[in-house]
Amino acid sequence: MAGPTLLKESGPREVFCGLTSIVWLHRRMPDAFFLVVGSRTCAHLIQSAAGVMIFAEPRFGTAILSERDLAGLADAHDELDRVCKELLQRRPEIRTLFLVGSCPSEVIKLDLARAAERLNEELSGRVRVVNYSGSGIETTFTQGEDGALAALVPLLPASDERQLLLVGTLADAVEDRQMHLFKRMGIETIHSLPPRQSTDLPGVGAGTTVLLTQPFLTETARLLSNRGATVLTAPFPLGAEGSRRWMEAAADDFHLPNERVAAVLDPLMKRAESALARHRAVLEGKRIFLLPESQLELPLARFLQRECGMELVEVGTPYLNREQMAAELALLPDDVPVMEGQHVEQQLDRVRASQPDLVVCGMGLANPLEAEGIATKWSIELVFSPIHGIDQAGDLAELFSRPLHRRQLIRPGLHPSNPDTPVHA
Numbered sequence: 223m224a225g226p227t228l229l230k231e232s233g234p235r236e237v238f239c240g241l242t243s244i245v246w247l248h249r250r251m252p253d254a255f256f257l258v259v260g261s262r263t264c265a266h267l268i269q270s271a272a273g274v275m276i277f278a279e280p281r282f283g284t285a286i287l288s289e290r291d292l293a294g295l296a297d298a299h300d301e302l303d304r305v306c307k308e309l310l311q312r313r314p315e316i317r318t319l320f321l322v323g324s325c326p327s328e329v330i331k332l333d334l335a336r337a338a339e340r341l342n343e344e345l346s347g348r349v350r351v352v353n354y355s356g357s358g359i360e361t362t363f364t365q366g367e368d369g370a371l372a373a374l375v376p377l378l379p380a381s382d383e384r385q386l387l388l389v390g391t392l393a394d395a396v397e398d399r400q401m402h403l404f405k406r407m408g409i410e411t412i413h414s415l416p417p418r419q420s421t422d423l424p425g426v427g428a429g430t431t432v433l434l435t436q437p438f439l440t441e442t443a444r445l446l447s448n449r450g451a452t453v454l455t456a457p458f459p460l461g462a463e464g465s466r467r468w469m470e471a472a473a474d475d476f477h478l479p480n481e482r483v484a485a486v487l488d489p490l491m492k493r494a495e496s497a498l499a500r501h502r503a504v505l506e507g508k509r510i511f512l513l514p515e516s517q518l519e520l521p522l523a524r525f526l527q528r529e530c531g532m533e534l535v536e537v538g539t540p541y542l543n544r545e546q547m548a549a550e551l552a553l554l555p556d557d558v559p560v561m562e563g564q565h566v567e568q569q570l571d572r573v574r575a576s577q578p579d580l581v582v583c584g585m586g587l588a589n590p591l592e593a594e595g596i597a598t599k600w601s602i603e604l605v606f607s608p609i610h611g612i613d614q615a616g617d618l619a620e621l622f623s624r625p626l627h628r629r630q631l632i633r634p635g636l637h638p639s640n641p642d643t644p645v646h647a
């Protein structure tokens with residue numbers, strides 16, 4: 223059968239847990255606080271992932287389960303109530319408190335949903351308390367955002383207004399730009415989830431068309447469609463082609479005239495084409511292997527193959543929602559292996575055997591692979607950089623051309639013609 227070859231693999235994994243998504247979610251909603259209920263391991267993870275941000279009065283923290291909690295000597299619910307109340311007293315500006323479940327809180331079956339309900343009753347009107355899980359047992363990396371947004375869906379007011387709802391966190395500047403373009407195309411009312419203020423929740427109902435900005439929002443999309451919204455299936459807005467098709471999907475749904483849409487998008491496509499040319503010159507014909515991490519891998523692979531001329535060796539993804547990814551799968555070349563899940567040892571064997579020009583992987587594997595002579599691109603950067611939209615296509619390509627370019631620059635140092643000459647003269 224034509225189309226990519228869909229495969230599955232399980233075994234040891236090298237991925238983040240869903241807690242990591244707090245790092246970008248808390249920046250998006252400055253009036254929200256994310257309280258992880260977990261262990262010291264969870265606190266260490268967030269601190270390492272957030273880096274220097276931990277010094278800037280962050281809006282996240284960890285309620286660390288102590289041995290007394292784990293041994294059942296203390297009533298964990300009383301403790302949690304006490305910690306939450308202290309926190310809210312110290313930080314009166316918090317409007318939404320997310321109680322984030324972790325592996326330890328799940329294993330001891332701490333009922334955070336009930337805790338959120340109880341705190342909501344007590345704090346009614348002042349702070350809203352919601353709960354979701356970011357544990358490594360249940361979630362991989364960006365799936366944490368899916369959990370957080372899904373937890374907000376029941377709080378959205380009902381509305382029959384005809385509107386476009388952009389779902390998924392985008393960099394503010396990128397989102398402003400997309401909204402501006404949609405308005406120029408003729409869509410009047412546009413909202414986003416998550417909103418920039420956690421209390422500013424958009425309405426949802428039969429008049430709502432949902433356009434997902436990110437591919438990892440399976441549960442959120444399901445809940446929004448249960449509330450009457452129409453969820454579009456389209457390629458994701460990575461690269462010029464994907465972004466155009468993504469915007470056109472919304473334009474079709476709003477019955478906008480083709481000429482008006484083309485008048486807005488054609489000049490952007492021209493600019494993107496020339497921005498891409500420089501990077502295409504570096505990337506064309508190079509072989510790339512993507513390891514699973516964020517679920518952005520399929521749209522990225524599609525962009526790199528179709529717009530930058532790269533050859534795909536293997537496309538890994540931690541989770542594949544075939545329905546939501548149908549448009550992406552249709553654009554991938556025939557017979558490309560798309561691997562859902564991971565057995566990291568076997569995957570690394572395939573990397574070594576195929577000797578690709580570039581590997582997209584997490585930080586745990588990047589330096590070791592570089593030391594073996596294989597060029598890498600850290601995948602986490604793709605989650606934090608503004609890469610969505612037609613205007614960003616050149617910048618997105620640069621993220622991949624840069625490591626190859628750097629390799630070229632340092633090649634004389636790595637392979638000196640006279641081995642006696644020190645590399646750092």
Ligand code: SF4
Nearest residue numbers: 239264324325357358
């Ligand atoms: S939630 Fe689980 S995987 Fe994530 S840091 Fe805590 S213990 Fe580790």
